[in-house]
Amino acid sequence: MKAHTWRRLGAIAAAGTVSALALAGCAPASTGGTGGEEPSDEPVTLTITTFGTFGYDELYKEYEDAHPNVTIEATNIDTGGNARTDLFTKLAAGSGVSDIVAVEEGWLGAVMEVSDQFVDLRDYGIEDRKADWVDWKYETGTDPEGRVIGYGTDIGPTGLCYNAKAFEAAGLPTEREEVAKLLEGDWAHYFEVGQEYVDKTGKAWFDHSGFVWNSIVNQLPEGYYTKDGELNVEGNAELRENFDMLAAAVEGGQSAAQAAWDWNGGKSFVDGTFATFVCPGWMLGVVQGQVETGGGDASTGWDFADVFPGGAGNWGGAWLSIPETSEHKAEAAALADWLTQPEQQVKQSAAAGNFPSTLEAQETLAAEATPNEFFNGAPTGAILAARAEGVVAQFKGPQDSVIQENVFGPALNKLDHGEADADAAWDEALSLLAELVE
Structure with a gap:
């Protein structure tokens, strides 16, 4: 990674809190494999970090039941602001970042400053799903070089x-x-x-x-x-x-x-x-x-x-992104893709009240008008x-x-x-x- 990118990461992490953060020394990130590879059937543990109220707990269990080789280790941070500090501190340290991280709308702009540290999801077929989302959700998750770094969750x-x-x-x-x-x-x-x-x-x-x-x-x-x-x-x-x-x-x-x-x-x-x-x-x-x-x-x-x-x-609203440090990019992409499919977004909404970013899920909620x-x-x-x-x-x-x-x-x-x-x-x-x- 270029030196100026490390400096940006340190500055972003420090700006996320009014108290000083002691950032650990930096080491080059592992690429963890070739982009675009297929998910493996070998046993794998995937880590994911979200924040606030995401409504994913039952979805994690459902995915594990359908994929016996996958174990999901989930971390949920109390607020988006604290999740921001956690992510950028770990990016600056070059380690400790989950395979999947939830990125919040308010600090997506900071992530875009270091977007080269996240997987280009076009390598895993996200372009085939472009029409799933409201157009601005997909576009907002795309960096100036055209790299798509986030599966849209809610708006x-x-x-x-x-x-x-x-x-x-x-x-x-x-x-x-x-x-x-x-x-x-x-x-x-x-x-x-x-x-x-x-x-x-x-x-x-x-x-x-x-x-x-x-x-x-x-x-x-x-x-x-x-x-x-x-x-x-x-x-x-x-x-x-x-x-x-x-x-x-x-x-x-x-x-x-x-x-x-x-x-x-x-x-x-x-x-x-x-x-x-x-x-x-x-x-x-x-x-x-x-x-x-x-x-x-x-x-x-x-x-x-x-x-x-x-x-x-x-x-608000969020995206699921995959850092380049992940050693299980294909498996992480498969999970993030599944979590953001319309069917799962409807279930997420029922669990947490989040409103979907996919058009099909929005239409389902509007038509069902389920009483809360x-x-x-x-x-x-x-x-x-x-x-x-x-x-x-x-x-x-x-x-x-x-x-x-x-x-x-x-x-x-x-x-x-x-x-x-x-x-x-x-x-x-x-x-x-x-x-x-x-």
Whole structure:
């Protein structure tokens, strides 16, 4: 591997966290065989690393039953941000990377900076499946040289989770169709209704500013980067205008100032701390898990509406990639291909709420409209299919997830806790941007 690639890997890994990472010494990667070879029938152990709520556990068992020679050793990391740090630390060390790794949309741009460290899946027939996926999913997994480095798993069309009991307490509609009518419109309207809720109940409208901000940014034609790959934060009047709008809602008491990915051990989903929650498909599993961890169940009152402030938006989604260090590339490609087939994507959606990136699986969920008992019988798959209309993933630059989590994250946290006003929080973000992002 070229020296400049090792330097990029080290820089990417270090940027993924605000604390310093001690990166191990680097050694050349093993190619592990000839590209395009057929999977072996010999006994093989395949390692795979995912993150968050993927819904793959039963699929792993199904694959092993159908392939007695294959043993799957799975690792699931709690969040996408931690998975990013794990991957780039191991890539920089030249060892320890799984045979298959899940890559998240927010840091795919960073992976593309070192795409030569991942197998070109065209060698394993992925081009024959190109028409399976929504076109932008396949294209986004393709590097500038035309190498395809990821089998598309899910995408992140976004609807709104809301607590019907909280809405009822505020005199707001509770039926999901009526809630959709109530909240149809832009973010300014969402915050207007939110202020009405706060004034009537004295409780917060949403959990914390970080997820709301991320949702707003994802809907812009260009986010933290321009389509040409240039940083797009400082001097961005549209971004600052939206930031000020969110800050005004926070000052009105609409944020519950929760810690991202914690929510008081799930209790805040149960005790009415906040009433609404931004929900890309993969977040449905997170909500259910948090409610149950917090001592609640389906009767807690969470529902899912076919509406989202500002219209269509995509947050998240992933790909399954195979590092060049894998010694079982053909077998890994066969497993990754199988996991992302439409039939398996439908099962994944049932297990975790993730919304498929393959057209056939999307059509299946839309047609079946299976009630999700946890979300008051909401046909979550069909709702997500409707929310997916018009969705196109925004271009994500190499440090996009770092900007969201480590630049705007701390600034919005100060805003939520009353430690900074809009001007001070924005200045804090710009200061962190200069410090953390090249």
